[in-house]
Amino acid sequence: MAVSAATSDLLQARIKRRPLTPGQVALRRFIRHKMALVGVGILVALILYVTVGTVFFSEADANYVDLRNKLSPPSWEHPFGTDLGGRDILARTIYGGQISIIIGILAVIVSVVAGVLIGALAGFYGGIVDSLLMRFTEATFNIPQLFLLIALAKFFGTKMPAFNLFGRSFSGSVVIIVGVIGLTSWMYLARIVRSNFLSLKEQEFVTAARCAGATDFSLIFEHILPNTIAPIIVSATLEVASAILSEAYISFLGMGVQPPTATWGNMLNEAYNHLEGAPWMWFFPGTLILLAVLAINFAGDGLRDAFDPRSLAATQ
Amino acid sequence: MDPLLELQDLVVHFHTLDGVVHAVNGASYAVTAGQTLGIVGESGCGKSVSVLSVMRLIPEPPGEIVAGRVLYRGQDLLRLDKLHVQTIRGKEIAMVFQDPMTSLNPVLTIGQQISETMVVHEGMDKREARHQAIKLLETVGIPQPEDRYSDYPHQFSGGMRQRAMIAMALSCHPNVLIADEPTTALDVTIQAQIVDLVKDLRDRLGMAMIWITHDLGVVAELADRVVVMYAGFIVEEADVFTLFETPCHPYTLALLKSLPRVDSVSNEKLATIRGSPPDCLHLPPGCPFVPRCAFVVERCQRENPTLQHIASGHKIACWVDVTTGRER
Amino acid sequence: MTRYVLRRLLQAIPLLLIISLILFILISNLGDPLASFGGTRRRLPPADRERLTRQLGLDKPVIVQYVIWLIGNDWMKIDVDGDGIPDAYGTRQGVLRGDFGNSFQERRPAIEVIGERVWNTLLLMTACEAVVLIFSLLIGIYSALRQYSAWDNTITALSFIGYSMPVFWLSLVLIYIFSVNFKRWGLPYFPVTGMYDLEVGPTVGQIVWHLVLPVASLSIVSIAGYSRYIRSQMLEVINQDYVRTAYAKGLPERMVIMGHAFKNAALPLVTIIGMDLPLLLGGAVVTEAIFGWPGMGRLYFKATNAADIPVTMGILVIISVLVVLFQIATDITYTFLDPRIRYE
Numbered sequence: 001m002a003v004s005a006a007t008s009d010l011l012q013a014r015i016k017r018r019p020l021t022p023g024q025v026a027l028r029r030f031i032r033h034k035m036a037l038v039g040v041g042i043l044v045a046l047i048l049y050v051t052v053g054t055v056f057f058s059e060a061d062a063n064y065v066d067l068r069n070k071l072s073p074p075s076w077e078h079p080f081g082t083d084l085g086g087r088d089i090l091a092r093t094i095y096g097g098q099i100s101i102i103i104g105i106l107a108v109i110v111s112v113v114a115g116v117l118i119g120a121l122a123g124f125y126g127g128i129v130d131s132l133l134m135r136f137t138e139a140t141f142n143i144p145q146l147f148l149l150i151a152l153a154k155f156f157g158t159k160m161p162a163f164n165l166f167g168r169s170f171s172g173s174v175v176i177i178v179g180v181i182g183l184t185s186w187m188y189l190a191r192i193v194r195s196n197f198l199s200l201k202e203q204e205f206v207t208a209a210r211c212a213g214a215t216d217f218s219l220i221f222e223h224i225l226p227n228t229i230a231p232i233i234v235s236a237t238l239e240v241a242s243a244i245l246s247e248a249y250i251s252f253l254g255m256g257v258q259p260p261t262a263t264w265g266n267m268l269n270e271a272y273n274h275l276e277g278a279p280w281m282w283f284f285p286g287t288l289i290l291l292a293v294l295a296i297n298f299a300g301d302g303l304r305d306a307f308d309p310r311s312l313a314a315t316q
Numbered sequence: 317m318d319p320l321l322e323l324q325d326l327v328v329h330f331h332t333l334d335g336v337v338h339a340v341n342g343a344s345y346a347v348t349a350g351q352t353l354g355i356v357g358e359s360g361c362g363k364s365v366s367v368l369s370v371m372r373l374i375p376e377p378p379g380e381i382v383a384g385r386v387l388y389r390g391q392d393l394l395r396l397d398k399l400h401v402q403t404i405r406g407k408e409i410a411m412v413f414q415d416p417m418t419s420l421n422p423v424l425t426i427g428q429q430i431s432e433t434m435v436v437h438e439g440m441d442k443r444e445a446r447h448q449a450i451k452l453l454e455t456v457g458i459p460q461p462e463d464r465y466s467d468y469p470h471q472f473s474g475g476m477r478q479r480a481m482i483a484m485a486l487s488c489h490p491n492v493l494i495a496d497e498p499t500t501a502l503d504v505t506i507q508a509q510i511v512d513l514v515k516d517l518r519d520r521l522g523m524a525m526i527w528i529t530h531d532l533g534v535v536a537e538l539a540d541r542v543v544v545m546y547a548g549f550i551v552e553e554a555d556v557f558t559l560f561e562t563p564c565h566p567y568t569l570a571l572l573k574s575l576p577r578v579d580s581v582s583n584e585k586l587a588t589i590r591g592s593p594p595d596c597l598h599l600p601p602g603c604p605f606v607p608r609c610a611f612v613v614e615r616c617q618r619e620n621p622t623l624q625h626i627a628s629g630h631k632i633a634c635w636v637d638v639t640t641g642r643e644r
Numbered sequence: 645m646t647r648y649v650l651r652r653l654l655q656a657i658p659l660l661l662i663i664s665l666i667l668f669i670l671i672s673n674l675g676d677p678l679a680s681f682g683g684t685r686r687r688l689p690p691a692d693r694e695r696l697t698r699q700l701g702l703d704k705p706v707i708v709q710y711v712i713w714l715i716g717n718d719w720m721k722i723d724v725d726g727d728g729i730p731d732a733y734g735t736r737q738g739v740l741r742g743d744f745g746n747s748f749q750e751r752r753p754a755i756e757v758i759g760e761r762v763w764n765t766l767l768l769m770t771a772c773e774a775v776v777l778i779f780s781l782l783i784g785i786y787s788a789l790r791q792y793s794a795w796d797n798t799i800t801a802l803s804f805i806g807y808s809m810p811v812f813w814l815s816l817v818l819i820y821i822f823s824v825n826f827k828r829w830g831l832p833y834f835p836v837t838g839m840y841d842l843e844v845g846p847t848v849g850q851i852v853w854h855l856v857l858p859v860a861s862l863s864i865v866s867i868a869g870y871s872r873y874i875r876s877q878m879l880e881v882i883n884q885d886y887v888r889t890a891y892a893k894g895l896p897e898r899m900v901i902m903g904h905a906f907k908n909a910a911l912p913l914v915t916i917i918g919m920d921l922p923l924l925l926g927g928a929v930v931t932e933a934i935f936g937w938p939g940m941g942r943l944y945f946k947a948t949n950a951a952d953i954p955v956t957m958g959i960l961v962i963i964s965v966l967v968v969l970f971q972i973a974t975d976i977t978y979t980f981l982d983p984r985i986r987y988e
Contacts, residue, residue, distance in 0.1 A: 035804075139662040142967045146926030147944060147960055151670065154948045241808070248810050249930060253945060268812065272934070279820055286813035294808035371892055375883075398897075406894030413892075418885040423907045423983055432903075433893045468983040484893065 036302020042295035046288070050101060053094035063087060063260055071278045081280035084270055093285055096262035099170075101292065103178055103263070104244040110182025111243070112236050115189030120220050122190070123197025134194065141187040146249060152180045153255045171261040181246045189235045196228040230307040237303055241296035248289050264289045319346035319387075320524050321370065321409070321492050326384030328365050328548075331377060337596045339365040341548040342384075344623070347492065347541075352518065352525040354539030354556070356532065356571070358593055362548035363528045364496050369394075371411055371494070372401050388492075407437040410485035414497040416477035420469040426453075427465030430484045437488045452483040457513060475506035479513065486517065493518075494526045499534065511537055532575055536560060544568050547594040547604035550623055554630040565632045566609045603634075611636040613643050645986065648979055652972050663964045664739065668710050671957045714738050739961060745954035749947070754954035758940065758962060764839060765928060765939030768862075771855055772924060773917070775863045776870060783867065784874025785906065791879065799871070806868025811927045815861040815934045822857060837936030858935045862927050866920065873916060877909040884908070911982055918974025922967050 066086035074081045080089035122133040140148075153176065161172050200206065201224060209223050244264075250256035251265025252272075259266060264285040271282035328340040340362040347353040355363045368374050370386050370393065386393040388409065393401065405411075413419040421429060430452060431445035440448065446465065453461035456479040469477055478498055485493055495514070499507040511534060518525055527538050535542055535556065542559045544552040544567065552565040563569050570589045591608035600606065602617040609616070615635045623633045626644075637644050697703050704712070716738030721730035737743035744754040787796045822834045834857045835841070840850035881887065882905055890900040929941035936942070940959055947955035979985045 135658065135662050136666075139659055139666055142659070142663060142922065142971070143667070143960065143964045144922035144925045144967065146929055147963060150929070150944065150948050151956060151960065154951075155673075245810055249812070249926075252810075252812050253930065253933060255948070268816075272816070282813070282816050286810065286816065290805070290809050290813065293810075294805055297804055297808050373888055373892060402894045402896060404894065405892055411889075411892045413885060413889060415885060419889045421886040421890070421904050421908070423911075423981075424904070425983075432895065432899070436893075436895055436899070470984050481889075484889075 033302040033305055035298045036306075039295040039298025039300075039302065042291055043299060046097070046292055046295065047101070050094055050097035053091075054098075057088070057091035057094055059095055063262075071281075073278070074280055080284045081278065083267070083278075083281055089267070089280065089284055092262045092267060093264065093288055096264050096267055096285065097288060097292075099174065099257065099261060099263045100244055100247060100265065100289070103174065103181070103247045103257070104240045104292075106178045107181035107185070107243040107247070108236050108239045110179060111186040111239060112189060112232065114183065115186035116193050116225070116232060118186065119190035119193025120197055120225065123194035124201055124216070124220050124224070126198070130194070133190075137187050137190050140184070145184045145246070148184050149180055149246060149250050150253065150255055152184070153177060153250050156180070171258045173256065173258045174261065177247060177250070177256050181243050185239060185242065185246070189232065189239070192231050192235060193228060196231065197224060200224045200227055234300060234304045234307060237296060238300040241293040241300070244289065244292055244296075317348045320349050320389065321526075322346035322387045323366065323370065324385045324387065326366055326369060326386065327382040328362075328369055328374065329380045329382050331380065332597075335597045338599055339379075339548055339596060340369070341599075343545070343548070343550050345543045345550065345553065347524045347526055349491065349524050350522050351540045352527060352538050354535040354542045355526065355528045355545060356530060356535055356542060357545035358530060360593055360596065361545045362596075363545050365548075366545075367411075367494050367496055367526060367528060371405055371409065373411075403437070406433050406485075406490070407488045408490055409492045409494065410488070410490035412478075412481050412485045412493065412495040412498045415501045416474065416481050416498075417469065417501075419481060420477060422469055425466050425468055426472065426480050427467075430480070430487055433484060433487045448487065449483070452487055453480070455486075455517070456480070456483045457509075458483075474502050475509060478502060478506075478510055482510075482514065482517070486521070489521065490523065492524045492526065494528075496528045497530070500529070500531070507534070514538065532571060544571075547599065548596060549604065549620075549633060550631075551605070551634070552632045553623070558627075558630055564626060564630070564638060565634050566611045566636070566638060567605050569638060570608075570610070611638055611641055615643060645980070649976055652975060656968055656972055660965060660968055663968070664714065664961065665710065667957060667960050667964070668713055670960075671713075671953060672706070672709070712736065712738065714740055716741060716743060744958035744961070747947075747955045748952040749950050749955070754952075754958040757955055758943065758958050761938055761940045761943045762962070764937060765925075765932070765941060767851075768855070768858060768928060768932070768937060768939055769921075769924060771859050772862045772866075775859055776866045777917070779863070779867045780870035780874055781910075783871035785878055785901070787871065787875045788878035788882065789901065796875075803868040803872045807865055807872075809865055809868075811861055811865055812930045812934055814864060815857070815931060818857050818861050819934075839938055854935075854937075858931045858937055862924065862931050865927070866924065870913070870916065874909065874913060877912060878905060881905045881909045911978065914974055914978045914981065918971045921970045925963055925967070 064087060066082070068086065070082060070084055070086040072078060072082045072086075078088050078090065080093065083089055083092070118133050118137065122130040122137075153173075156176050163170055163172065163175075197220075201219075206219060206223060209219055214223065247256055247263060248265035248268065251263050252268045254266070254269050257263045257266055267285040268282050271278070271285075322344075323346070324344050326340050326343045330337040330339055343362065343366050345353065345355075355367070357363050365374065365379075369381055370388075372393065374381065381394060384394070388404065393404065396404075420426070427446065427449050430449040431440075431442065434440045434445040434448055435442065450461045450465055453464055458464050458476055458479055464472075469480075472480060481498070499510050502510065514525075515538060517523075525538075527534070529535060539556045541555050542553070543550055544559075544565065546567050552559070552563065552568050554563075559568065560572070563572055567589075570587075573587045574589060576586060589608055594604045600617075601620070602615075603609070603620050606612050606616050611634075613636055619635075621633045621635050623631045625631050635643050713736075716736040718737055736745075742755045744758075746752060747754045747757045750757055783799060787799050790796050819836055823836050826834070835854050836857070839854050840846045841854075887900060887905050890904045895903075925941070928939065929945060931937065932939045932941035933945050940963070943955065944959045946952075947959070
């Protein structure tokens with residue numbers, strides 16, 4: 001009976017399709033998500049803009065006050081126009097962009113560290129620790145972020161002196177803003193990390209590691225945490241967009257980063273009073289904020305779908 | 317007698333990211349008034365898809381009804397416009413689905429879900445429909461139907477939900493009832509109750525029925541005629557007695573052999589069908605059953621056999637005569 | 645059901661207490677609580693300072709101060725003249741009775757100042773929520789039904805842009821187009837500041853006219869987000885078995901979508917709207933500042949700028965309470981709407 005030939009053909013066909021690693025599967029899905037690629041493209045362009053741009057414009061150019069030229073519309077000499085002090089807006093968006101993006105990233109680092117720590121401790125130890133930490137988390141979560149931000153920024157904003165780093169001088173408010181934004185946005189991540197820890201710590205690999213004598217510290221950071229990395233990455237990515245927006249909001253209100261250090265947000269603050277006459281003052285920094293946030297949202301969305309295949313079916 | 321509902325050479329494909337799935341490949345079967353047709357086969361063999369196509373419930377995309385006709389009283393349902401199809405669904409042809417928990421809307425009461433069909437198709441007002449619905453609940457054996465009318469699906473047990481679904485399907489006195497594995501999700505004792513209920517209703521109402529299952533025991537109890545499907549093809553068709561007494565297709569044979577029997581010797585190993593279910597993405601050129609068949613001859617691998625009569629009312633799609641082991 | 649409501653309300657109490665504690669710790673570090681007395685320029689003479697310190701209970705340990713902040717000290721005697729013997733009653737009523745102190749800027753009870761503005765903000769919020777609900781539903785459902793069509797793809801792209809926008813940038817764009825340029829082009833233009841034209845007075849028409857731009861800038865961002873959410877919920881629901889059953893019964897399309905699909909898709913929406921309030925309030929601060937809308941947000945902004953601590957804290961406490969209560973309301977609504985939970 002010539003059965004074996006047919007069967008073995010089938011077997012061959014199955015063996016040829018070797019299983020992909022989870023990383024490879026995620027990458028394939030991410031690529032299929034074209035918008036995510038567009039997002040990454042825009043991000044790369046923006047980062048190039050704020051880094052390579054410094055080659056063409058020095059910081060002195062950005063802060064160069066030229067009152068004769070104040071409030072002039074876009075021209076060859078000043079492609080984005082000038083502001084109230086006659087400063088070139090293009091140059092200011094480059095340096096301002098650096099600050100805005102750096103604040104975004106640093107604030108997220110603060111928030112991720114806080115959120116992961118609190119979530120991990122609450123989820124891992126459970127009981128009283130969990131109750132207390134979660135009550136605290138829920139309480140802070142219920143206070144609208146912007147209000148808290150404003151209060152904290154106003155009252156702590158002037159407490160730090162200006163400092164110098166990498167040959168540039170920064171107003172002390174930058175550090176304060178990073179801390180304040182970070183400390184008001186960790187709650188969401190803490191909840192996710194906590195619930196993941198709650199379920200992961202019941203799994204057998206944790207019991208096995210415990211039997212092998214692993215310390216709590218090792219269990220949390222070396223065993224369980226790596227298994228919940230995906231939502232942390234997705235959340236952190238989307239948080240950067242939110243942090244950039246938060247910085248823009250409070251700087252727009254005049255309570256964020258103080259001049260002369262420029263950020264996209266505080267450039268908009270200056271622009272508010274000159275709505276009618278000088279729309280270029282708010283248009284360009286605002287559009288840059290929009291592009292940055294949009295790009296991050298695209299990329300973050302793609303990341304989320306890449307890590308969680310179930311969401312792909314329903315949302316696409 | 318003229319068939320009430322007839323499928324002719326139905327071909328259905330699904331377009332997936334990995335390729336085209338050939339779900340139904342030229343299926344033809346028919347049912348006449350008062351008759352029960354059983355469709356048997358493994359999961360994924362195309363029985364549900366063929367029946368969903370009758371009701372035009374295949375999502376297109378990714379599905380596509382490539383070819384074939386579905387004749388109900390002479391009209392091709394596949395060529396009708398949407399509004400027409402709506403008038404036939406629920407009223408002339410009704411369907412009962414497999415999982416009553418997910419097939420019932422969790423936020424509407426059972427009673428509402430039964431009544432709305434009657435309101436739409438029979439033009440009843442709400443009170444009349446409610447009255448009828450309560451009578452229907454009683455007919456399907458649900459105790460205290462007036463109270464149960466305003467209950468939600470999650471407050472019913474599995475068996476009762478399925479009874480409610482049957483009540484829903486019968487509410488407008490359809491001519492054909494299609495049941496897609498309605499007892500698979502239920503435990504055996506409930507299954508027996510449902511089957512008894514359906515038998516009783518069918519005899520009283522004189523409906524035609526198409527009953528899909530992979531359980532041969534249920535087929536034996538309910539069906540007049542049986543169709544066996546494999547990999548989207550129909551491989552055997554016969555009346556129920558002939559099928560059980562003289563099955564002629566290797567697949568049917570293997571299925572029947574794998575049924576555990578009450579009278580078997582206790583230390584006999586249960587027979588299974590070796591191999592795994594067919595991959596409808598990549599169908600081989602010859603007969604799809606080849607990898608698992610005990611009667612393969614050379615022709616089987618080259619050519620896919622077509623459905624042929626081997627006796628009156630008995631068709632199979634096979635090159636081999638299982639009594640001799642040689643080609644016909 | 646009533647048990648659930650009671651349970652939720654009781655759960656809220658420790659939450660509110662913790663929030664109040666956090667806010668209290670904040671306030672104790674914000675600055676000199678005695679700054680309101682003696683005016684903005686003059687420094688308080690030491691004797692007065694001491695007396696006030698004792699009167700306000702500032703010499704007590706922090707925990708006691710917190711309790712006094714909550715419930716006041718007008719029911720107990722405090723030592724006013726420094727001789728160690730309690731002699732007069734305190735003057736504070738405590739936050740629980742609405743006493744946040746006197747506004748530094750306006751020299752009247754902070755609660756009065758806030759009270760005047762609360763309704764304006766609530767008006768703005770309600771108008772906004774209504775607009776957001778209606779449009780998100782319309783757009784979301786329509787997009788779900790026309791998945792992958794040109795309409796759907798355009799809306800998806802626009803939605804992304806929409807919720808990536810800073811609200812104030814959108815406000816500036818809207819003002820520039822519909823106010824500044826409409827005026828220039830001789831078209832009827834939208835006003836930029838205030839709730840109504842001072843000459844005409846607070847008529848309904850005036851208020852609505854003045855509401856258009858602020859509501860538009862606040863809601864567009866939310867609509868962008870929610871319409872996507874509703875779309876994905878609808879898509880998920882449309883693929884459910886019970887929707888297939890509804891079609892199989894021959895029900896007309898509209899009945900299946902609205903009667904069957906939508907009722908299920910809308911449930912999570914209730915919760916989302918509840919969670920959105922804090923964000924909407926935050927957006928309101930900026931919007932009110934830009935449009936000069938005389939609400940709590942703008943007051944908050946002015947108060948923090950002027951370091952008016954009583955008003956600042958008052959608003960913080962009030963909005964936190966509002967958020968908690970609103971969340972309870974949405975939880976209860978959700979429980980009521982979902983029969984699976986209602987009949988446990």
